[in-house]
Amino acid sequence: MSEVIVITSGKGGVGKTTTTANLGCGFALLGKKVALVDADIGLRNLDVVMGLENRIVYDLVDVVEGNCRLKQALIKDKRYEGLFLLPAAQTRDKDAITPEQMKKLCESLKEEGFDYILIDCPAGIEQGFKNAISGADKAIVVTTPEVSAVRDADRIIGLLEANSLNNPTLILNRLRPDMVKRGDMMTIDDVTEILAIDILGVVPDDESIVISTNKGEPAVTLENSKAGHAYRNITRRIIGEDVPLMSLEQEPEGIVEKFKKLFHR
Amino acid sequence: MDFFNFLKGNEGTASKNVAKDRLKLVLVHDRVNCSSQVLEMLKTDIIKVISNYMEIDEDELDIQITQTQSEENNGTVPVLYANIPIKSMRKSSHE
Numbered sequence: 567m568s569e570v571i572v573i574t575s576g577k578g579g580v581g582k583t584t585t586t587a588n589l590g591c592g593f594a595l596l597g598k599k600v601a602l603v604d605a606d607i608g609l610r611n612l613d614v615v616m617g618l619e620n621r622i623v624y625d626l627v628d629v630v631e632g633n634c635r636l637k638q639a640l641i642k643d644k645r646y647e648g649l650f651l652l653p654a655a656q657t658r659d660k661d662a663i664t665p666e667q668m669k670k671l672c673e674s675l676k677e678e679g680f681d682y683i684l685i686d687c688p689a690g691i692e693q694g695f696k697n698a699i700s701g702a703d704k705a706i707v708v709t710t711p712e713v714s715a716v717r718d719a720d721r722i723i724g725l726l727e728a729n730s731l732n733n734p735t736l737i738l739n740r741l742r743p744d745m746v747k748r749g750d751m752m753t754i755d756d757v758t759e760i761l762a763i764d765i766l767g768v769v770p771d772d773e774s775i776v777i778s779t780n781k782g783e784p785a786v787t788l789e790n791s792k793a794g795h796a797y798r799n800i801t802r803r804i805i806g807e808d809v810p811l812m813s814l815e816q817e818p819e820g821i822v823e824k825f826k827k828l829f830h831r
Numbered sequence: 832m833d834f835f836n837f838l839k840g841n842e843g844t845a846s847k848n849v850a851k852d853r854l855k856l857v858l859v860h861d862r863v864n865c866s867s868q869v870l871e872m873l874k875t876d877i878i879k880v881i882s883n884y885m886e887i888d889e890d891e892l893d894i895q896i897t898q899t900q901s902e903e904n905n906g907t908v909p910v911l912y913a914n915i916p917i918k919s920m921r922k923s924s925h926e
């Protein structure tokens with residue numbers, strides 16, 4: 567059974583593309599067959615985050631317009647078995663495709679036998695957003711614990727539900743336990759209370775994300791990355807495992823506990 | 832604010848609480864799609880109608896859209912909240 571999941575946020579720069587890349591890689595590590603679709607036409611980035619920018623021949627618009635077959639446009643990630651990327655077109659704009667075409671594309675991807683099809687949604691609530699969500703069965707909303715991002719997430723949740731994508735789940739990104747402890751950052755509970763939505767996972771703010779993006783190698787593959795660990799947990803939750811939020815995510819802890827935990831693993 | 836309050840993490844003035852309160856208010860308006868202009872017009876009309884029956888304290892009048900727990904499902908629904916202090920009843924309207 568295959569499932570199309572759109573990853574969206576409303577606000578730009580909160581980590582949609584990073585999340586898509588990491589979840590995709592994480593699924594592949596769990597032995598799933600995954601297609602990542604970059605729906606941000608004109609501003610493609612999933613290819614560089616994945617480190618596959620040099621292998622693009624055809625893109626999503628080429629497939630939709632019939633310039634190539636779907637299989638030709640899908641880039642196989644040689645590092646991870648079962649991981650494929652369908653890049654966005656860079657020289658076109660959001661109006662190059664329609665919601666109906668996107669729906670058809672998702673159907674074709676399902677027929678290819680992918681377990682998960684992840685769609686990286688562009689920022690905003692205009693045509694690009696409407697295209698990206700049109701073929702989705704489920705939605706994941708990414709936000710950071712800031713007023714602007716949470717406000718936009720609320721708007722997006724409303725729009726998703728208006729388009730019958732009910733009960734989206736939330737990934738709270740870039741949480742800083744030290745700031746939460748000081749009372750200078752909203753907690754997981756604060757954000758879920760405001761948005762009235764179920765939490766799928768929490769990703770701590772982590773330098774390893776910047777480093778891994780620099781290299782084009784998603785952090786989910788790094789054993790010692792905190793954010794990578796959080797993404798691994800999220801993929802396991804999506805496939806149906808019961809994985810509790812990391813204690814680091816739930817409540818910030820002192821340096822002593824952190825060290826203890828490090829050695830107990 | 833004293834030193835010990837600061838040590839305890841400053842419950843009341845912690846910036847996350849400010850963020851949360853501001854967000855709650857802005858989202859209430861976002862969700863019902865009601866501008867402050869509309870609210871102002873509504874306020875004027877309410878004053879006009881109620882003033883026919885009673886004398887009210889216009890300075891202390893408080894009208895806002897907030898949220899309340901809905902009775903059917905578990906979510907919250909917007910409510911129009913009005914706190915209107917009465918100074919006295921207008922005799923003339925009864926007679």
